[in-house]
Amino acid sequence: MKKYILDLTIRQTVAIGKQCVLLRLTADEQLPEMFPGQFVEVRVDHTPSVMLRRPISIHYYNKETNELGLLVQLVGDGTRWMATLKEGDMLNLVLPLGNGFTLPEDPSVRPLLIGGGVGVAPLLYLGMKLKEMGITPTFLLGSRTENELMQVQEFEKVGPVYITTENGAVGEQGYVTQHSVLTREQFSQVYTCGPKPMMVAVARWAKAADVPCEVSLENKMACGVGACLCCVEDTKEGNVCVCKEGPVFSIEKLSWQI
Amino acid sequence: MADLRTSIGKLELANPVMTASGTFGYGTEFADFVDLDRLGGVIVKGTTLHHREGNPYPRMAETPSGMLNAVGLQNKGVEYFCEQIYPTIKDYKTNMIVNVSGSAIEDYVATAERINALEAIPAIELNISCPNVKQGGMAFGVTAKGAAEVVSAVRKVYDKTLIVKLSPNVTDITEIARAAESAGADSVSLINTLLGMAIDAERRCPILSTVTGGMSGPAVKPIALRMVWQVAKAVQIPVVGLGGITNATDAIEFLLAGASAIEVGTANFMDPAVTGKIVDGINDYLDRHGFASVRDIIGALEI
Numbered sequence: 001m002k003k004y005i006l007d008l009t010i011r012q013t014v015a016i017g018k019q020c021v022l023l024r025l026t027a028d029e030q031l032p033e034m035f036p037g038q039f040v041e042v043r044v045d046h047t048p049s050v051m052l053r054r055p056i057s058i059h060y061y062n063k064e065t066n067e068l069g070l071l072v073q074l075v076g077d078g079t080r081w082m083a084t085l086k087e088g089d090m091l092n093l094v095l096p097l098g099n100g101f102t103l104p105e106d107p108s109v110r111p112l113l114i115g116g117g118v119g120v121a122p123l124l125y126l127g128m129k130l131k132e133m134g135i136t137p138t139f140l141l142g143s144r145t146e147n148e149l150m151q152v153q154e155f156e157k158v159g160p161v162y163i164t165t166e167n168g169a170v171g172e173q174g175y176v177t178q179h180s181v182l183t184r185e186q187f188s189q190v191y192t193c194g195p196k197p198m199m200v201a202v203a204r205w206a207k208a209a210d211v212p213c214e215v216s217l218e219n220k221m222a223c224g225v226g227a228c229l230c231c232v233e234d235t236k237e238g239n240v241c242v243c244k245e246g247p248v249f250s251i252e253k254l255s256w257q258i
Numbered sequence: 259m260a261d262l263r264t265s266i267g268k269l270e271l272a273n274p275v276m277t278a279s280g281t282f283g284y285g286t287e288f289a290d291f292v293d294l295d296r297l298g299g300v301i302v303k304g305t306t307l308h309h310r311e312g313n314p315y316p317r318m319a320e321t322p323s324g325m326l327n328a329v330g331l332q333n334k335g336v337e338y339f340c341e342q343i344y345p346t347i348k349d350y351k352t353n354m355i356v357n358v359s360g361s362a363i364e365d366y367v368a369t370a371e372r373i374n375a376l377e378a379i380p381a382i383e384l385n386i387s388c389p390n391v392k393q394g395g396m397a398f399g400v401t402a403k404g405a406a407e408v409v410s411a412v413r414k415v416y417d418k419t420l421i422v423k424l425s426p427n428v429t430d431i432t433e434i435a436r437a438a439e440s441a442g443a444d445s446v447s448l449i450n451t452l453l454g455m456a457i458d459a460e461r462r463c464p465i466l467s468t469v470t471g472g473m474s475g476p477a478v479k480p481i482a483l484r485m486v487w488q489v490a491k492a493v494q495i496p497v498v499g500l501g502g503i504t505n506a507t508d509a510i511e512f513l514l515a516g517a518s519a520i521e522v523g524t525a526n527f528m529d530p531a532v533t534g535k536i537v538d539g540i541n542d543y544l545d546r547h548g549f550a551s552v553r554d555i556i557g558a559l560e561i
Contacts (some may be wrong), residue, residue: 003290005531043528049322051475052527094291094530222318222325223527227283227303229329230318238311239332244287 036126037100116194260544267444271298278523279357299353324475387425387450413442447498490516506539
């Protein structure tokens with residue numbers, strides 16, 4: 001897929017809880033095709049402590065409105081700078097990067113999309129694409145408390161949403177892998193993105209249940225295009241770049257102890 | 259339009275801008291952003307005799323205006339390069355230069371000999387300075403004797419342009435440069451990364467799996483510039499300058515300090531199209547100052 005360096009315009013910056021912002025971006029020209037699970041690298045300006053671009057997954061891309069959505073968790077100087085952007089400001093992106101989730105060929109597939117924290121971000125666009133294909137995605141979203149739940153109403157527009165919180169304030173109490181929907185319903189494909197311990201637990205569950213599972217990894221990156229070999233993940237084929245061969249991997253390929 | 263042509267010994271470059279090994283893959287990763295044929299050269303990822311898995315993750319830590327890496331020369335070995343990579347890059351008009359690394363003299367020699375046979379590779383950059391490999395190249399690069407030994411051995415089997423990449427992690431880099439020159443190097447390139455370290459205070463542990471790593475980026479530029487200036491005065495062979503070059507002004511500073519060509523490394527991560535912009539920026543500078551050729555500013559520092 002051809003990659004681009006583009007200056008996009010901020011349409012709106014929306015605060016999502018206390019820890020995240022949604023950047024709604026557009027451009028005069030039609031944006032290139034992007035697939036669920038792919039990501040962009042954002043140039044951070046005016047912050048001397050941030051030299052490298054920040055990889056951010058694609059939350060959604062709407063071809064009709066020519067809008068790209070990025071859900072950004074405020075973790076450091078770079079992401080906090082992004083949160084200060086206002087309507088009309090420009091943001092320089094390299095996109096689209098990475099492989100993306102494997103979209104099912106069988107329309108009767110029953111996909112379960114499991115997200116934790118800001119890891120829910122790529123699952124919205126994946127759910128939208130599945131819905132477009134006539135497949136109903138089921139979402140299972142986990143967080144520590146009700147405060148870290150994000151975009152639940154947006155997910156509800158796409159498919160049924162189940163929630164777990166560790167404090168039990170919303171949905172079922174516990175971890176995503178403890179939710180009753182996993183025993184009540186049969187799923188034939190799992191996609192997951194979130195903190196590594198959560199993804200490992202999901203992978204373990206999926207493997208035991210004999211359900212194919214894809215995980216989206218977030219290893220620390222520099223180049224974003226497979227040149228610097230910094231973001232490698234240990235796989236059954238050796239160290240591979242998460243930015244280029246991933247960020248999405250089938251759990252069968254990884255060397256995780258599951 | 260000024261004349262941007264320069265040379266490294268008998269190797270002719272369309273302009274002084276090359277890419278630093280390990281930051282630009284095999285060039286093809288950046289082909290959507292830069293017309294590779296507009297560059298003076300592309301120095302591809304460090305290649306060793308045998309396949310290397312490199313170091314465990316995490317391999318990278320960002321630092322103010324810089325970064326540390328501990329990749330550890332991950333590559334699939336020279337045979338894979340010759341069979342699988344070479345056919346995909348050999349038809350570019352730019353100079354495709356292979357960075358050759360190793361941990362024993364025989365390995366350097368065997369790798370260089372294999373690459374000598376590749377028609378479309380006009381030069382190698384001998385990496386005697388990688389800080390991330392145990393008993394790695396740096397062992398050769400930190401003593402004049404070690405540098406001379408490995409360069410002489412490779413010189414015997416390699417008859418095209420031989421550039422030797424020097425480590426800055428030494429007491430006197432000019433001494434190593436002179437040793438490389440006496441042993442038959444056509445050129446020296448400098449600097450490789452500076453040995454550094456990053457700590458995660460919250461977890462009380464090192465950020466890199468290898469504890470220490472090689473530092474690069476704009477933060478190292480003043481050190482690199484100083485070393486290029488010193489080495490350019492100390493040797494007769496052409497010097498290739500690198501270390502923190504982020505824009506055309508940085509590149510021109512290295513040329514003024516005595517570099518015949520430059521390499522752009524970490525800046526490729528900040529702006530994947532930066533190398534093309536540096537070529538244009540050097541041309542603009544020459545036009546603005548009325549220089550007909552880039553050769554007019556090489557070593558033209560006025561003190």
